[in-house]
Amino acid sequence: MKLFIVESPTKAKTIQKFLGKDFYVKATLGHIKDLPERGLGVDLKTLKAKYVYLRGKKKLIEELKRLSKKVEIVYICTDPDREGEAIAYFLKKDLQKVNKNIKRAVFYEITPAAIKESIRNAGYININLVYSQFARRILDRLIGYLISPILWKEFKNYRLSAGRVQSPALRLIVEREREIQNFRVKKYYYVKVILEKDGEIFHAIYDYRYEKPSDAKIIAEKLEKGFFSVYSVDIKEDKEYSPKPFITSDLQAEANAKLGFPPEKTQKLSQELYEKGYITYPRTDSYRMNEQKAKEFMNFIRREFGEKYVGRLRNFREKKNVQGAHECIRPTKPIPTIPEREELRILYDLIFRRTLASLMKEIQLERKKVIVEAITPELRRPIYLIAKGLKVVFDGWSRVYPSEIKEELLPLLAAGDLLKLIKTDLEERRTQPPSRYTEGTLIKTLEKLGIGRPSTYSTIVKTLKERGYIKVKNKTILPTHIAFEVVDFLMENFPLLMDYKFTSLMEEKLDLVEEGKVDWKEVVYEFASKVLSKELLRI
């Protein structure tokens, strides 16, 4: 018998089927050990850290030890990334007490071939990856646990907290709110002309911003006496590419925008869909899709909508900090609906449609730009107005997934055509303040800045709520009074922590640790001394 260990129990079940009766396949359920919740858990002088078993994990380790004793070999197959390597490291330390034959294996796809390949190529733990996890973990601990108490003192409120992720996130929210508060709405006006051609009505606009409605009115009145004709018609083809398939951040953002689900709800539901076998792993930052599966979905598109709707599987460039362990989020099979309760079905439907859309043809558009000439006895020169048309020539992927495209239809027009004036009008517009973040747009913004990971996006928002920093009303995030004060205080006292680039600076150094070029303790010292004051570190 052999033992094969992964992180997720759902994966374990699937892999058990592949490997058969010769294998015990077991799951760690994430991390085994972590710094203690209480106390710093790190010696500031030596950076020696105290790792303790997470609740329930002591028992789990005992079980894995019992099995390890019985088997000829143990394969540790936690996720192929920094955190997974750390799990493997602690696992091996415990299990090698009862079995010396332990190997580290990795896979990037849950297929029988990929799993068997991982066993063939099984080797050693990459200690540099483990070190980079130590550096990441300990830096987060030092920042969080040394700065939070300063907030308790300063604001006499022990519920407050600071951290590498939550504090810059809060800064985004507070700064946006200040922009909105300081925004001064300006009204401006366009002169609009309603015209008719062969009984069809359309409008053209004079492309000049008037600050004062009275100025605009003068022109409008002069145009009342004008003669209108088509000066030129310009037609251009355009296309709208299909959306990428879902990754965690996009799914949470879309479910928030289109279904009104808070990220936490989407997280829970997608986990359930995953456990029931309906979708792939729900915490991922990779757009990759299994080629064979993509073909199956394309066959589905061909059958349902015809060949002309079939697009292709695109290769998307991954962002820099992608850890490559998983595919995109997609249905496991091309089944359009599931016989489950409402909420699950709605979310599944969104994922199914998005997956299809990502493999479908572009939307073909026709953009028309019509210039209308107005000649009026009141003015020496003609005035030129613009009418814009947008027509969907081929609906492509929008057949299955909503697009933002709004058609603007114009009558059939050719240069020289005479037009009948219906009336002139003023169009009032206002400058728009930036909009508040929603839980979804905040997550997308954090992702763009490289702050946070797929498994934590929904908890970031939750933490900010729990600390009383934000309130969510009608899907939009509002910072509370204390949030403004805390951000100001942190900006003044811990500017590097509040720098949006901090995480990516840290990641660059962690990459060097992973390549074995830099000592992990040096990285911790460097950033800890830059972010925190010397007194705080007591060194």
Place this chain on the structure above:
DNA sequence: CAGTGAGCGAGCTTCCGCTTGACTT
């Protein structure tokens, strides 16, 4: 002797990231 109240001291919060049940409310 019982009840009251001042004064003192101890203990408590907190990070980010990986994964789900096993708990309590």
